[in-house]
Amino acid sequence: MSVLVVGLSHKSAPVATLERASLGRDALGKLLRDVSHAEDVAGSLVVSTCNRVEVYAEVDKFHAGVAGICELLARHAAVPLTELTPHLYVHYEDRAVQHLLSVACGLDSMVIGESQILGQVRQALRKAEEHGTLCRSLSDLGSLALRAGKRAHTETGIDRAGASLVSVGLATAAQRLRGDAGQPGPDTGSAGALAGLSVLVVGAGSMSSLAVATAARMGAARLVVANRTAARAGRVAATVSAAAVDLSRLPAEIAAADLVVSCTGAPGHLISADAVAAALGSRTPAGRPLVLLDLALPRDVDPAAEEVAGASVIDLEAVGGAGGVGGPGGVGEEDVAAVRRIVAEELANHVSADRAAKVAPTVVALRAKAAEVVDAELARLTGRVASLDARARREIAQSMRRIADKLLHAPTVRVKELAGSPGGDSYEAVLRVLFDLDPEAVQAVTRADAVAPGWPEQSEREVPK
Helix, strand or coil, X not given: CEEEEEEEECCCCCHHXXXXXXXXXXXXXXXXXXXXXXXXXXXXXXXXXXXXXXXXXXXXXXXXXXXXXXXXXXXXXXXXXXXXXXXXXXXXXXXXXXXXXHHHCCCCCCCCCCCHHHHHHHHHHHXXXXXXXXXXXXXXXXXXXXXXXXXXXXHCCCCCCCCCHHHHHXXXXXXXXXXXCCCCCCCCCCCCCCECCEEEEECCCHHHHXXXXXXXXXXXXXXXXXXXXXXXXXXXXXXXXXXEEEHHHHHHHHXXXXXXXXXXXXXXXXXXXXXXXXXXXXXXXXXXXXXXXXXXXCCCECHHHHHCCCEEEECHHHXXXXXXXXXXXXXXXXXXHHHHHHHHHHHHHHHHXXXXXXXXXXXXXXXXXXXXXXXXXXXXXXXXXXCCCHHHHHHHHHHHHHHHHHHHHHHHHHHXXXXXXXXXXXXXXXXXXXXXXXXXXXXXXXXHCCCCCCCCCHHHCCCCC
């Protein structure tokens, strides 16, 4: 079986399409289970963030796997397949592995090098584990991706600027508020960028918490956290001594703010164009501009708010444009090249190990056949030479087994080495032909190795930390 990924991201689809295809918690769980229960599928993993939805699966048949996953993704995202298909991409086998490594390293993010994606990949692995869809190969692939991501952030400077969707978004908003959106802005997250400004953060999740911490670091004069439940808002606000309110206070707080950052998981628009117009109409002093940074998907802010005089909306698409290589808060080409080398190295090691693992059943079958031959000859010898005592029989048996091991050592070691080279599978085929190995014997070893000795049952396995 092989790894297949079907997905869409900010690179293949506009924000409006990503918004429609975003998955709620229930839909995500159902998609995981339905994909894993599909015919010829052994496991599933879904990476769902504000700028991507990707389904990874271990499949036995490529075309059937693609068709099935596309249909299930469209069904659970509630987007017609004909509308979703033009924005989907498909990667298979080694290319699918390379893609996940690039994603985990931040090379495929809206903001190149952002580190949030590592936590999101880890969360996806845990979600698959919770739903019982994380097969061994996908778990191993997840561990590989997390290791590559950690290497990228410790061995290179790809996250030197501390860039994230939140920090780049806040830097872009600070530029808008200063009226120099076309000019080079401050370093991402720099102190003083929001000095003298009032910031309202709507939501109390992980991204909202990051927004509150970053806005405080950037010198916001006043910080307010608004959430459906005031208690959760209070916990986030307490980390930086901000104020906390529930959503009943939202209109008044929008009117008082210079910058509104919204990143909830609410369905539909939480902040309407009419609400923005009303807030601007009640501002003191009148005419003070309002910037709304919408980091949610589905969007929290009605796009029509951009048409309200005095309001400026920054969505995920705008943040992505500011966070590319060389952009404000972006990273340099050298850092990107260094991370790509890490991805290439980890992929090469994975491919080599995978090919060596695939040839292992043939090696095991060969050694089993040799052991059978030795045992048969020992039995024949015992029947023909009855005068041999037990000690002599043991010595002869050990000698014959050592001879068999020495004769097989070189070809089995060499075939494992060659398995990692291009066309390595042909060497395994030659080994089977030369030693007349029964294909059923090789398959029996493969089936027995599906759950390796010592590998715990799925419910006992731990998702990589």
